[in-house]
Amino acid sequence: LDAYRFTTIGFLSDFGLVDEFVGVCHGVIARIAPKARVIDITHGIGAHQVASGALALVSAVGYLPTAVHLAVVDPGVGSDRLGIVVQTREGSCLVGPDNGLLLPAAERLGGVAGCHRLENPALRAARVSPTFHGRDIFAPAAAHLALGVAPEDFGAPVRLDDLVAPAIPQAVATGGACRGVVVAVDRFGNLETTITPDLAASAGVRVGSLLALTVGDRALEAPFARTFSAVAAGEPVVIEDSRNLLAVCLNQASAAERLGVREGTPVVLAPVSAPLP
Amino acid sequence: LDAYRFTTIGFLSDFGLVDEFVGVCHGVIARIAPKARVIDITHGIGAHQVASGALALVSAVGYLPTAVHLAVVDPGVGSDRLGIVVQTREGSCLVGPDNGLLLPAAERLGGVAGCHRLENPALRAARVSPTFHGRDIFAPAAAHLALGVAPEDFGAPVRLDDLVAPAIPQAVATGGACRGVVVAVDRFGNLETTITPDLAASAGVRVGSLLALTVGDRALEAPFARTFSAVAAGEPVVIEDSRNLLAVCLNQASAAERLGVREGTPVVLAPVSAPLP
Amino acid sequence: LDAYRFTTIGFLSDFGLVDEFVGVCHGVIARIAPKARVIDITHGIGAHQVASGALALVSAVGYLPTAVHLAVVDPGVGSDRLGIVVQTREGSCLVGPDNGLLLPAAERLGGVAGCHRLENPALRAARVSPTFHGRDIFAPAAAHLALGVAPEDFGAPVRLDDLVAPAIPQAVATGGACRGVVVAVDRFGNLETTITPDLAASAGVRVGSLLALTVGDRALEAPFARTFSAVAAGEPVVIEDSRNLLAVCLNQASAAERLGVREGTPVVLAPVSAPLP
Numbered sequence: 001l002d003a004y005r006f007t008t009i010g011f012l013s014d015f016g017l018v019d020e021f022v023g024v025c026h027g028v029i030a031r032i033a034p035k036a037r038v039i040d041i042t043h044g045i046g047a048h049q050v051a052s053g054a055l056a057l058v059s060a061v062g063y064l065p066t067a068v069h070l071a072v073v074d075p076g077v078g079s080d081r082l083g084i085v086v087q088t089r090e091g092s093c094l095v096g097p098d099n100g101l102l103l104p105a106a107e108r109l110g111g112v113a114g115c116h117r118l119e120n121p122a123l124r125a126a127r128v129s130p131t132f133h134g135r136d137i138f139a140p141a142a143a144h145l146a147l148g149v150a151p152e153d154f155g156a157p158v159r160l161d162d163l164v165a166p167a168i169p170q171a172v173a174t175g176g177a178c179r180g181v182v183v184a185v186d187r188f189g190n191l192e193t194t195i196t197p198d199l200a201a202s203a204g205v206r207v208g209s210l211l212a213l214t215v216g217d218r219a220l221e222a223p224f225a226r227t228f229s230a231v232a233a234g235e236p237v238v239i240e241d242s243r244n245l246l247a248v249c250l251n252q253a254s255a256a257e258r259l260g261v262r263e264g265t266p267v268v269l270a271p272v273s274a275p276l277p
Numbered sequence: 278l279d280a281y282r283f284t285t286i287g288f289l290s291d292f293g294l295v296d297e298f299v300g301v302c303h304g305v306i307a308r309i310a311p312k313a314r315v316i317d318i319t320h321g322i323g324a325h326q327v328a329s330g331a332l333a334l335v336s337a338v339g340y341l342p343t344a345v346h347l348a349v350v351d352p353g354v355g356s357d358r359l360g361i362v363v364q365t366r367e368g369s370c371l372v373g374p375d376n377g378l379l380l381p382a383a384e385r386l387g388g389v390a391g392c393h394r395l396e397n398p399a400l401r402a403a404r405v406s407p408t409f410h411g412r413d414i415f416a417p418a419a420a421h422l423a424l425g426v427a428p429e430d431f432g433a434p435v436r437l438d439d440l441v442a443p444a445i446p447q448a449v450a451t452g453g454a455c456r457g458v459v460v461a462v463d464r465f466g467n468l469e470t471t472i473t474p475d476l477a478a479s480a481g482v483r484v485g486s487l488l489a490l491t492v493g494d495r496a497l498e499a500p501f502a503r504t505f506s507a508v509a510a511g512e513p514v515v516i517e518d519s520r521n522l523l524a525v526c527l528n529q530a531s532a533a534e535r536l537g538v539r540e541g542t543p544v545v546l547a548p549v550s551a552p553l554p
Numbered sequence: 555l556d557a558y559r560f561t562t563i564g565f566l567s568d569f570g571l572v573d574e575f576v577g578v579c580h581g582v583i584a585r586i587a588p589k590a591r592v593i594d595i596t597h598g599i600g601a602h603q604v605a606s607g608a609l610a611l612v613s614a615v616g617y618l619p620t621a622v623h624l625a626v627v628d629p630g631v632g633s634d635r636l637g638i639v640v641q642t643r644e645g646s647c648l649v650g651p652d653n654g655l656l657l658p659a660a661e662r663l664g665g666v667a668g669c670h671r672l673e674n675p676a677l678r679a680a681r682v683s684p685t686f687h688g689r690d691i692f693a694p695a696a697a698h699l700a701l702g703v704a705p706e707d708f709g710a711p712v713r714l715d716d717l718v719a720p721a722i723p724q725a726v727a728t729g730g731a732c733r734g735v736v737v738a739v740d741r742f743g744n745l746e747t748t749i750t751p752d753l754a755a756s757a758g759v760r761v762g763s764l765l766a767l768t769v770g771d772r773a774l775e776a777p778f779a780r781t782f783s784a785v786a787a788g789e790p791v792v793i794e795d796s797r798n799l800l801a802v803c804l805n806q807a808s809a810a811e812r813l814g815v816r817e818g819t820p821v822v823l824a825p826v827s828a829p830l831p
Contacts, residue, residue, distance in 0.1 A: 008307060010300070016598075016741035017294060017571060020614040021796075023564070023595035027618030030562060030593060034619065039307060041300035044293075047742050048806055060297040063412065064304030065311065075806055078781025130781045132796035135617065187293035188324045227355025227407045242298075242409035252325055252352055285584060287577070294571060316584060318577035321570070337574040340689065341581030342588065464570035465601045504632025504684045519575075519686035529602055529629055 005148040006093070008067040009038045012057050013134060014045040015072070021132070025070075025139040028125075032143035039064060048075035050101050052263060054167040055183055058104040059243040061092065069105065070134075070142040071096040078130040083118035083137050084158060085151045093151065095142045097133070098158070100167030107166075115163065117155035171195045173203040177270035182215070182263055183245070189254025191215065193267045195246040200224070204271045211238055214268040215248055218259050221272060228252065238269070282425040283370070285344040286315045289334050290411060291322040292349070298409070302347075302416040305402075309420035316341060325352035327378050329540060331444040332460055335381040336520040338369065346382065347411075347419040348373040355407040360395035360414050361435060362428045370428065372419045374410070375435070377444030384443075392440065394432035448472045450480040454547035459492070459540055460522070466531025468492065470544045472523040477501075481548045488515055491545040492525055495536050498549060505529065515546070559702040560647070562621040563592045566611050567688060568599040569626070575686070579624075579693040582679075586697035593618060602629035604655050606817060608721040609737055612658040613797040615646065623659065624688075624696040625650040632684040637672035637691050638712060639705045647705065649696045651687070652712070654721030661720075669717065671709035725749045727757040731824035736769070736817055737799070743808025745769065747821045749800040754778070758825045765792055768822040769802055772813050775826060782806065792823070 009029060015021040022043050029038060041060045045053040053073035061069060074081075074097045082098040089110030094102040095118070106112045118124070118137055123144050125136035141154060171180030171194040180194035205211060209224045213236075222236035228251040231237045236255065241247040248267065249255055256262070286306060292298040299320050306315060318337045322330040330350035338346060351358075351374045359375040366387030371379040372395070383389050395401070395414055400421050402413035418431060448457030448471040457471035482488060486501045490513075499513035505528040508514045513532065518524040525544065526532055533539070563583060569575040576597050583592060595614045599607040607627035615623060628635075628651045636652040643664030648656040649672070660666045672678070672691055677698050679690035695708060725734030725748040734748035759765065763778045767790075776790035782805040785791045790809065795801040802821065803809050810816070 007311070010304070012297070012300075014741075017596060018598035019738070019740050020566070020596045020610040021740075023566075023593055024614050024617045026593045027564070027595075027614065030591070031617070031619050034561070037307070039300055039303045041304075042294060042297045044295035056297040060301050060304065063301045063308070065308050076783065079783040129796045131793060135796065184296070186296045186298075187291075229353065229356040239408060242406045242412065284588070287581070289574070289577075314584070316577055316580045318581075319571060319574045321572035333574040337578050337581065340578045340585070342585050461573070463573050463575075464568075506630065506633040516685060519683045519689065531601075 003148070004033065004035060004146055006066070006068045006146040007035070007037060008065045009036050009142050009146055010041050010061065010064050010067045010069040011038050012041040012045065012053060012060070012069070013043045013072040014047050014049065014053060015043045015134065017043055021134065024135050028135055028139040029143045032140060033146040036143060036146040045073050046263065049073065049263065050075065050099050050167040051169065052184055054101050054104045055243070057101065058108050061105045062108055066091045068092070068142045068145045069094045070138055071101055072134040072138055073101055074099070074133065077133050082158065083133060085116050085118060085141060085145065085154055086112055087114040087151050089113045093145050095138050095145065098164050100164045103163065103166040104168050112160055114151060115158040115160065116151045117158055119155035120153060123149065123154055169194055171199055173199050176203055177268050178203050178205065179266070179268050182261055182265045182267060185256045185261070185263060189250070189256040190241065191248040191255050191261055192241055192243065193246050193248065195267070195269060197240050197244065197246065200246055200269070205269065210272045212270050212272045213238070213248060215259055215261055216265045222248070280425070281310065281312060281423055283343070283345045283423040284312070284314060285342045286313050286419050286423055287318050287338065287341050287344045287346040288315050289318040289322065289330060289337070289346070290320045290349040291324050291326065291330060292320045292411065294320055298411065301412050305412055305416040306420045309417060310423045313420065313423040322350050323540065326350065326540065327352065327376050327444040328446065329461055331378050331381045332520070334378065335385050338382045339385055343368045345369070345419045345422045346371045347415055348378055349411040349415055350378055351376070351410065354410050359435065360410060362393050362395060362418060362422065362431055363389055364391040364428050366390045370422050372415050372422065375441050377441045380440065380443040381445050389437050391428060392435040392437065393428045394435055396432035397430060400426065400431055446471055448476055450476050453480055454545050455480050455482065456543070456545050459538055459542045459544060462533045462538070462540060466527070466533040467518065468525040468532050468538055469518055469520065470523050470525065472544070472546060474517050474521065474523065477523055477546070482546065487549040489547050489549050490515070490525060492536055493538055493542045499525070557702070558587065558589060558700055560620065560622045560700045561589070561591060562619045563590050563696050563700055564595050564615065564618050564621045564623040565592050566595040566599065566607060566614070566623070567597045567626040568601050568603065568607060569597045569688065571597055575688065578689050582689055582693040583697040586694060587700040590697065590700040599627050600817065603627065603817070604629065604653050604721040605723065606738055608655050608658045611655065612662050615659045616662055620645045622646070622696045622699045623648045624692055625655055626688040626692055627655055628653065628687065631687050636712065637687060639670050639672060639695060639699065639708055640666055641668040641705050643667045647699050649692050649699065652718050654718045657717065657720040658722050666714050668705060669712040669714065670705045671712055673709035674707060677703065677708055723748055725753055727753050730757055731822050732757050732759065733820070733822050736815055736819045736821060739810045739815070739817060743804070743810035744795065745802040745809050745815055746795055746797065747800050747802065749821070749823060751794050751798065751800065754800055754823070759823065764826045766824050766826045767792070767802060769813055770815055770819045776802070
């Protein structure tokens with residue numbers, strides 16, 4: 001095991017757990033690198049939701065050991081989009097499609113130190129399915145990287161400028177209000193936005209502020225608080241969530257259900273009153 | 278690995294598998310205790326359903342090796358509820374919030390041998406999110422316990438009398454009938470009740486009895502049998518399930534769907550006829 | 555670990571991940587064979603859907619290392635159906651109920667080299683629940699096989715002719731058309747059929763053909779292409795999927811949702827035009 005370059009493989013996808021796809025990728029990895037340990041980050045990314053996958057990946061990688069991260073949310077499978085391995089300055093590698101999924105995580109891990117195409121036929125399945133590169137190209141690549149194969153052995157280098165741009169949309173602050181979108185709905189129904197605490201602060205929003213919110217076509221007021229329990233059960237509250245993004249929540253209830261909101265819904269947020277001094 | 282105090286960490290939560298929360302906790306554990314093996318008991322507990330989580334935990338712990346059990350169903354996160362580590366007489370430790378989630382499992386594992394607060398800042402994340410103690414307090418605690426850190430190193434002792442009471446409601450037998458609630462609905466739609474075989478026996482119910490049931494506002498009759506297949510497909514039957522609780526079922530069909538029942542629905546059960554001698 | 559006969563246990567079931575059933579089986583295995591590595595193939599098989607389970611298992615086993623495969627989709631639990639261990643010529647073992655679930659995977663692994671009943675009380679739980687043989691009979695058997703217990707130590711041999719037939723229905727080609735059924739719907743809403751490329755070729759269907767399809771009571775036309783992206787977003791296409799079966803798909807959309815189709819729906823497929831030479 002000491003001979004492995006990476007002992008951990010992080011694995012994120014939109015495969016879900018209903019089919020055998022995730023298990024098959026685990027099997028492919030185990031055949032090539034039997035001693036690597038796979039940590040499933042999540043396989044519950046919405047089908048083909050690259051931005052949602054990029055956000056989950058960037059939120060997770062900092063909490064895992066230095067690793068090969070295998071990430072597959074790949075609506076362009078079978079087209080001419082590239083498969084790539086990205087080396088990060090922190091030492092981890094990211095493997096997946098070139099569609100913006102990997103770059104936010106690479107930034108979180110110190111930035112891109114190099115990138116190569118996955119095109120070496122000796123480092124993929126003998127027969128590559130046009131619909132399942134996770135099994136036939138990406139999982140084998142992750143396993144070979146764990147064993148110590150060098151990124152440059154996979155194929156030609158790719159210039160950073162030639163990579164597809166990061167997939168996470170940026171929020172903006174204009175006219176005293178922050179404008180973003182719901183980027184993720186967690187299982188508790190909390191609505192995570194693209195709005196960061198720093199952006200909110202630039203619009204005069206800080207903990208203790210009462211906020212005027214527009215979520216889609218619904219308007220409401222809620223305090224910006226540290227915890228859900230700052231408001232009564234069922235009441236709305238804005239918090240900084242565990243990914244360090246502002247989230248619109250109901251204490252012990254589902255904001256997504258109550259407001260009928262899905263990923264991509266616009267959110268506008270402005271201070272009604274300043275926090276008490 | 279021989280130097281680890283626990284090589285297994287059981288992990289139960291209401292995080293679901295849609296988000297990256299479970300994977301992040303695995304990552305946090307792997308960074309602290311890379312050789313510990315995590316067994317995911319389940320992460321499908323209904324959001325904030327402490328009683329349901331307590332029941333799943335007590336049902337599982339006896340089947341795992343001696344372990345640290347990390348359990349997080351935590352509607353009070355960010356409030357002043359305690360985080361605790363409970364030592365059991367059988368040798369396992371339980372880590373999680375003090376809200377009744379852990380105590381039934383502790384009883385199953387021989388009873389409480391000691392309890393301490395999780396308050397040592399050296400044994401948690403440098404920055405603790407007010408909304409994700411699973412990642413920042415409980416997972417690190419479980420990993421440090423696996424490495425051999427003593428429970429008393431985490432904080433002050435807590436007296437058993439000061440802990441929040443166990444979260445599983447008790448069924449009762451009065452007037453020749455058993456009264457309980459549906460405590461869990463499994464994926465097959467079987468309705469697990471809080472009624473134990475012993476309680477049922479005290480009301481004259483035993484295998485072979487024909488029972489009069491009330492489930493919510495629906496009345497039906499069903500035999501108390503050993504297996505589903507004692508009745509025709511689609512017919513109702515009461516069995517002792519794999520958690521040793523009475524469950525209202527339909528053979529090869531979903532009782533939850535047919536009866537429109539959810540967790541918390543009252544169940545009354547009484548013998549119509551005695552079993553044949 | 556070198557003393558183990560199998561270091562990998564593949565695990566497939568219809569238990570789902572909402573309850574603690576899967577975690578409990580992992581615990582049972584860890585107590586008997588702590589160094590075995592369990593690869594979860596999937597636990598999302600539809601409740602009691604033996605054919606769907608058989609198909610997922612046969613699709614996965616070739617991608618895993620030589621292993622004990624524990625497979626439990628068991629509508630007849632508690633009846634007199636046998637529990638069995640099947641040895642394959644390739645060297646793997648399959649453990650589960652005798653209901654057709656295991657045989658397609660055994661064929662994929664070189665064919666059946668032997669089969670024995672699981673009836674030795676020393677190799678199962680001391681108390682066997684009539685409703686959870688996964689925990690009490692099958693998981694212990696898989697763990698003991700990993701340790702090196704011989705299949706013949708579990709019980710009497712069973713003749714291949716006495717086993718329940720494989721559970722996957724066969725498609726047919728008649729009158730210039732292929733007739734099969736939807737055997738699985740994946741999370742992207744793709745409709746996998748029982749029709750193989752070879753069967754399709756025998757009816758004159760090959761990549762590039764335009765096809766007339768009937769799916770349930772809906773008629774449509776679609777090309778047989780290599781990849782989804784051969785058609786515009788939202789348009790229908792037939793591809794050979796990653797299990798090497800023909801699938802009816804919409805590019806970047808859900809055919810299951812649009813056509814209102816579930817497993818078991820009949821599919822008829824015939825060429826409208828031949829591919830360009």
